[in-house]
Amino acid sequence: MTGFGERLRAVTDAHGRLCLGIDPHAELLRQWGLGDDAAGARAFALRALAAARGRVGIVKPQAAFFERFGAAGYAVLEEIIGTARADGFLVIADVKRGDIGSTAAAYGQAWLAPGSPLEADAMTAVAYQGLGSLDPVIELAEAHGKGVFVLTATSNPEGRGLQQSVSGSGRSVAGQLARDVAVRNAGATGWGALGVVIGATEPITASGIDPVLLQHTPVLGPGFGYQGTRLGTLRDVYGVAAASVIPTVTRSVLSAGPDGLEAALDAHRAELEQGAS
Ligand SMILES: O=c1ccn([C@@H]2O[C@H](COP(=O)(O)O)[C@@H](O)[C@H]2O)c(=O)[nH]1
Numbered sequence: 001m002t003g004f005g006e007r008l009r010a011v012t013d014a015h016g017r018l019c020l021g022i023d024p025h026a027e028l029l030r031q032w033g034l035g036d037d038a039a040g041a042r043a044f045a046l047r048a049l050a051a052a053r054g055r056v057g058i059v060k061p062q063a064a065f066f067e068r069f070g071a072a073g074y075a076v077l078e079e080i081i082g083t084a085r086a087d088g089f090l091v092i093a094d095v096k097r098g099d100i101g102s103t104a105a106a107y108g109q110a111w112l113a114p115g116s117p118l119e120a121d122a123m124t125a126v127a128y129q130g131l132g133s134l135d136p137v138i139e140l141a142e143a144h145g146k147g148v149f150v151l152t153a154t155s156n157p158e159g160r161g162l163q164q165s166v167s168g169s170g171r172s173v174a175g176q177l178a179r180d181v182a183v184r185n186a187g188a189t190g191w192g193a194l195g196v197v198i199g200a201t202e203p204i205t206a207s208g209i210d211p212v213l214l215q216h217t218p219v220l221g222p223g224f225g226y227q228g229t230r231l232g233t234l235r236d237v238y239g240v241a242a243a244s245v246i247p248t249v250t251r252s253v254l255s256a257g258p259d260g261l262e263a264a265l266d267a268h269r270a271e272l273e274q275g276a277s
Pocket of ligand 1 (some may be wrong): 136
């Protein structure tokens with residue numbers, strides 16, 4: 001079985017590292033002339049996938065925007081994840097799940113178990129109950145070539161007080177968590193199956209994260225585009241960890257409307273390439 005890190009590397013080698021978020025916000029559905037309902041979210045997401053084909057290899061549907069529509073929204077999310085995976089996209093389900101271990105295990109089964117209706121390639125998870133509480137999810141992911149991205153330093157400013165506070169170890173909470181994740185990936189030859197989410201809205205060192213540690217840890221990087229950070233500044237934000245970052249853009253592409261998506265994606269890719277060179 002091919003591990004998640006290797007699968008992620010193959011996709012980024014083929015299509016670049018940019019990840020397109022698929023978030024059917026009510027305002028975007030209106031702007032696109034679609035209903036703010038499950039049918040509108042379906043048309044929106046299918047159009048976004050069509051634009052992404054051949055331009056990016058990774059997509060990140062945000063479950064919240066489908067959950068808004070209850071069972072009908074979940075049916076759409078199932079279809080979108082399945083269609084995207086069948087088309088060869090690597091799908092990161094942005095679900096931000098976490099709980100005591102036995103319940104976390106059920107989240108893992110929902111989003112990562114082969115054959116599950118919502119099976120994705122990776123999911124986002126929350127370690128507020130301790131990184132160890134996610135062990136069942138991480139073990140399930142490793143057994144099936146899947147990935148788990150743990151929120152570490154988020155892009156929203158409200159997270160900083162908690163995430164930058166100094167823990168008993170003398171490190172910031174974010175810095176300690178990043179270190180604990182890196183330790184688990186230490187045996188990997190390339191990227192491991194356990195990633196972190198580190199927002200792009202301020203340099204990662206401000207959160208007490210040592211970028212040198214992240215060589216084997218894939219980093220999901222939201223906060224580019226709509227939240228204000230330019231893709232061209234990737235290196236300034238992540239330092240030596242920049243090579244491990246999967247930068248994510250959502251509203252800054254999707255707000256271009258159904259007829260402007262391809263051009264917006266091409267412009268974002270070009271800006272990322274400039275910054276990476
Ligand atoms: O720290 C975080 C973690 C996750 N997100 C998610 O990423 C996208 C960002 O969308 P934009 O339109 O590019 O702002 C969204 O789904 C968030 O839930 C994040 O922004 N920050």
